[in-house]
Amino acid sequence: MTFAWTVSPALGAAGVLCGFTTHHGVFIRGEWHVHAPWIVLSHLWIFTCLILADRFVMGSSPLLLAAPYGVVLISCSYLTGLFLSIVVYRAFHHRLTKAGFPGPWYARVTKLWHVWACRDSKNHVVLHKLHEQYGDFVRTGPSELTVYRPEILMAIDGPHSECIKTDWYDLLLPNFALVTAREKGGVHAARRRQWNRAFSSQALQDYLQRILCHLEDLYVNIAADAESGRVSNARDLFYWYSFDAMGDFALGKPFGMQKSQEWHIIIVRLQRAFALADPYWVPLGPRVLQLKDWFDMVFWCQTQMKSRIEDKSRHEGRDITHYIMMQDEESEEVINDALRWLSGDSLQTIVAGSGPIANALVGLFTEVGRNPKVLEHLYQEVKDVDVADAKALASLTFLNACIEETLRLYPALMTGGSRMTTHGGLAVCGRWIPPYTNIVAPQYLISRRDDCFVQPYKFVPERWTTAPEMVLNALAARPFGTGHTSCVGRPLAMDALRLAVAGITKKYKFRLAPGEDGRGMDRDLKDQFVPNPGGLRLCFEMRHS
Incomplete structure (x- = not known):
């Protein structure tokens, strides 16, 4: 020894x-x-x-x-x-250290501090505090920079940007999806063309009838509450509507939550998984912690997609899967590859489609419920319009202004959607961002800047119609993204929102329930890849024409 x-x-x-x-x-x-x-x-x-x-x-x-x-x-x-x-x-x-960007000293060394800080899924609150302390450019990780300037949105996703998606987008591997394809050309471009076919004018017309069917179920549930004098759990009603619709579009069949008035078990697991999988838990969760709910959800999507591919009657009713299906379906190799893509794409459609639509509806009805004048203005605009006519609704100025203002305040992607600079780096707002730096552009905070919008925290639909002076920088509001990575499902989402808002407003009066102040939307809002809003209780009353 x-x-x-x-x-x-x-x-x-x-x-x-x-x-x-x-x-x-x-x-x-x-x-x-x-x-x-x-x-x-x-x-x-x-x-x-x-x-x-x-x-x-x-x-x-x-x-x-x-x-x-x-x-x-x-x-x-x-x-x-x-x-x-x-x-x-x-x-x-490190290159970011040499560049001299400010931030917490521990952010230079590890991202674990951020995981802990976001343990309650309040990343938007964490980033807001950092912005107040350090300014518009904050180092939030060893290789990560959070930029709060509206110019960053076009810089990382505009037509001339060379930025690519970060390693966060590998969360679905070994499955693939359009949203997780990291390279700008090649596979992403080819897959995007397939998805574009799924949202053509003809395809949207096919989806319209399905939306109307799910809206009828929503009306039935609202009517049952109104007739019995019950307070409606509007958050649940809107989530059931959006998940049923997106399940129908992605898998060819709804989840059936509106008819059963109960949460589907896979959606419960989905929400539990994302409760532990906000933008900073996701890379750790599925791969290191082996979250059972996450893998159950992924396996369920794989099973549903396999059944969907093998279903020879799929051509009778066209859904999103029909349009993005691989052309050579008889090839075993293609079918296996299609299963990996479609499993990821189906999960993408359900999560990225349902969550933002439900979030927008909860946000809009929260704001309108607090402002009877806005509700009356909306009613006067839609009362003489066929609320089942998507084209007619698309031309309604105030309706679209209300939706646009809602999406500004409550965007579909709050702080996620990070990008990475390539070998050439990136220059923005007079600052040089080094190569291979992850950039976070928190849309939720950028669209609430007081140098971009007058009274940025207030719901003012008129800023998009009769008061354009209240919009100081329209580039700050990009709820559907920009460029080749913008939301491919934007037309469908807008149709689903217009039809729901116009239909409910024309049929019902509504107000905040006793004891409800509407503050839960912001106070209890969670950032879990897609927003998870707080509760909303409304009292509906049938209109008598």
């Missing part, structure tokens, strides 16, 4: 050197998040092999230490060197 203590410094130094070498030679280059579980397992395997080898030859050579002392020493030294190298590099030598 005297010999062991003699060679300990040498082994310790060797371990530290290996740690530094591994960081600078391997981990500092490229992306490793997808391989994180295998990296952990491979390190455990190497350490285990060292222990077994040490035990096997223990005592046969004076150069080996008594197990497990030698292995523990070199392993701890290696990990110390590895993490010390990471900390020193990020804190003092």
Whole structure:
């Protein structure tokens, strides 16, 4: 053992050197998040092999230490060197450190602080506090910069941008989806063309009848509450409507929640999964924590899509899947590839379609419920219009202004949708952002800037109609995104919103329920990839013409 203590410094130094070498030679280059579980397992395997080898030859050579002392020493030294190298590099030598962007000192070293800060899914609140403290450019991670300027939206997604989606978008692997395709051309462009067919004029006309059917179910539930004098849980009603509609569009069949007036078990699991999977938990959740709800949800989508592909009657009723289906459906290779894409696409449609529509409806009825004058103005505009005519509704100025103002205040993507600069970096607002930097552009906060909108926190539909002077910078409101990554389902979402708002307004009067102040929308709003609004209780009353 005297010999062991003699060679300990040498082994310790060797371990530290290996740690530094591994960081600078391997981990500092490229992306490793997808391989994180295998990296952990491979390190455990190497350490285990060292222990077994040490035990096997223990005592046969004076150069080996008594197990497990030698292995523990070199392993701890290696990990110390590895993490010390990471900390020193990020804190003092990283490209963002050299660029001098302000932010919490610990954000230079790790994103774990952000995971903890967002444990209650209030990332928009966390980022708002950072903005007040540090300004428009804040370093929120080792390789992440949050930019609050409206110019950043066009800079990262405009036609001349070279930015790509960040590693966050690998969350669905091994499945794929249009929204998670990271490269700008190639696969994303081809898939986008397929999705564009799913939202052609003819396709939207096909979807219209389905929307109207789901709206009838919504009217039935509202009428039942109105006739019995019950207070309506408007949040549940709007979520059931949007999920039923999107399930119908994506899978060819609704979830049936409006008819049963109960939450579908897979939607409950979906919401539980995203309760632990906000924009900073997602990369860790499915891959490291192995969240059961997440995998149950993904497996369910895979099962539904497999059944959907094999269903030979699918051509009788055209849904989104029909339009984006691979053309050569008889090829086994194509079918397997289609299943991986369609499983991801179906999940994308359900989550990215249902959540924002429901969020917008809860937000709009919250704001209108607090302002009887806005409700009366809406009613006067829609009362003589066929509320089942999507084209007629699209021409209604005040209706569209109310929806646009709602989407400004409550955008479909609050703080997500990050982008990464490429080898050329990015110049915006006189600042240079280094290459390979993740950029967060929090739409929820950008669209509420007082240098972009007069009275930014107030619901004022007239700013989009008769009071344009209240819009100081229209570029700050981009609820559906911009450029080639903009929301492909925007026409369908707008139709679903117009039809619901116009139909309910024409049929019913409504007001906030006793004890309801409408503040829950903002107070209880959660940022879980898509917004998760607070509750809303309304009292509906049938209009008598």
